Amino acid sequence: MKIRALAALFAIVSGAGLAHGQGAAQEWPLVIEHAPGNAATCAPGAGDSLIRVRDGAMSLVFTSFPQPIWTVKLAADGSFDAVVPSYADPKGSRITVPAGSGPRVIATLTQTAGCAYRMVPKPQ
Numbered sequence: 001m002k003i004r005a006l007a008a009l010f011a012i013v014s015g016a017g018l019a020h021g022q023g024a025a026q027e028w029p030l031v032i033e034h035a036p037g038n039a040a041t042c043a044p045g046a047g048d049s050l051i052r053v054r055d056g057a058m059s060l061v062f063t064s065f066p067q068p069i070w071t072v073k074l075a076a077d078g079s080f081d082a083v084v085p086s087y088a089d090p091k092g093s094r095i096t097v098p099a100g101s102g103p104r105v106i107a108t109l110t111q112t113a114g115c116a117y118r119m120v121p122k123p124q
Helices: 002-014
Strands: 025-034 049-054 057-062 070-073 080-086 089-097 106-110 116-121
Touching: 049 116, 057 106, 070 080, 070 089
Parallel strands: none
Antiparallel strands: 025 049, 025 116, 049 057, 057 070, 080 089, 089 106, 106 116
């Protein structure tokens, strides 16, 4: 695990880990937080989760689950904002990714129950 974290840090520092570039690969572990006001009615974001970016596509992955929860195709500036299919909700989830090329806070909102989450990169 430490080797993967060091490799990811090296890729960020060297500029080789551009999150939205073709052929680039990057991963970072997350802390999933409930947005204020919905923790009592929405499922916890528990588990070993990470963001994986590969070939301009970003995915939310839980290490205990074989498929990504969702995958989005990032814009040229690394951003994304739309409702996409999601294992978390049969009606999909709105995924909002700010522009950038490295670890950043990502917001999700399930469409059926309106459960909002913030995916915050874990400090390394």
